[in-house]
Amino acid sequence: MNNLFTALITKRIVATVSALMVIAIGCGAGIWQLGRAETKIALAANLLARQQMPILNANAGPWTLEEATERRMTARGQYLPDAAIWLDNRPRPIPPAGSNTAQSGFYLMMPLKLEGRGEVLWVNRGWAPRNNENRETLPPVQTPTKVVSIEGIVFAHPGKVYELGSGKNSTQTGKPRIEQNFDLEAEGKQRDWEQLPFVLREVEAGAEDGLLREWAPLTSGVDRHYAYAFQWFALAFAGFIFWLLTGLRQYKRQGLAMGIEGIKGER
Template identity: 45%
Template sequence: MNILSSLLRNRIIPTIAMVVVMSIGIGAGLWQMSRAAGKIEKAEKLASQIALPPLDLNTKPQWTLAEADNRRLVVEGAFLVDQAIWLDNRPQPGAPATKAGSGQSGFYVLMPFRLAGMENTVIWVQRGWGPRNREDRLALPPINTPSGALRIEGVGIAQPDRVFELGDGGAGGNSPVRIQQNLDLTKEAERHRWQQIPFVLKQIGDAENDGLMRNWTAAASGVERHYAYAFQWFALALSAFLFWLIHGLLRIRQTTKR
């Protein structure tokens, strides 16, 4: 206790620096742990929601996001192929973590789906991911879209993952190919004057062999990374304390020998 008191009393500036570094390290480590816990909680909630029986969107004309969020959905109808939107700069789903900039970028294919028996009611479907042509941005990957009446299954989400965009992100142009950064459901409803379900169906399953990838990343993805970051921050805090302690003890030893 006398040695510790001496260290605190005689080394004010190093002590303050140690406390600051330890506070930053512990605080950042706890924040990373809380983010990991949040992802685990979200994944557990999602798993419980998906375990429920699927909702049939054809059973009524009006649905809310609260009813469908993270729920399995089934719907019958047909794709409106000529109204497709290609969301640019999307990473390949399910790809392993790589160094920044080394992963393959591509498109999320968004397509409106007209519900059977409801002539003017549509829901936007996030059909899957396709690779981007590195040499020609407008060269879209070949995909197959089944024609006629279909029954598809997916999970309800508020909207596709958003990315940073400048201006309108390319939306609203007259090009027959609509490549843009994000999907704005409100603007699409105003643009087409149709009755639009206020959420997106993220399609699952690969039975159609349509050339799109749908191995969507799980909600808990990245938990290990948060744990690794937390360990680094806690290690920084511990290192700061040990450096302060050992350096202080050496100084006291040198002073005693004199």
């Protein structure tokens, strides 16, 4: 058996190197996908543990990002709808039952002026579908005009998407602020107001304001990572099997040819 593998390797250097490259790439990518899945599971477990901690009160701050990140928080104040920002190209967090395609829409970012304080808290109020015929036709959303109490989870930012260009915030008056990404620090400098160093993703469900707040768990996509890992490992295994079978076929043909030549020599 050792002699066989030695022959398959030494007489097929190019094929062996190619197969090793395929195997290395497949195994490496598979291990990376497994690592991504484990990272998501660990992050979800950490988020769940932090949510079990006592609920923070934004009005009792100030709070730092390190203190509040991934914690549940309540806030009381009044929305400033004129400063709202619509984050574009955001898929619906949880697709409707029976749908395999992600519906595109907006996250509505709106500042909340905290009651009894001079600070502003940016709130991700939820998701709304986009008008596919006219991008600037915003979905109908109701905003309370009085002081409200909300609850959510603290994050450093509402998530980022790939953006072409400089990414500068639009300043066109008379038009809704539709952006690809949200820059918390830039918003504070532009408006020259004091704000908390994080955003609050609202979790209240059932409010009839035209927004969806069914947020996808952090473990979403773990099954996909496992599927990708299986495909990469399968590619590595297929590369090895292909190298082995073609080598054995060539080895047998060479052995058969040598046997025929030996018979001819004896004659």
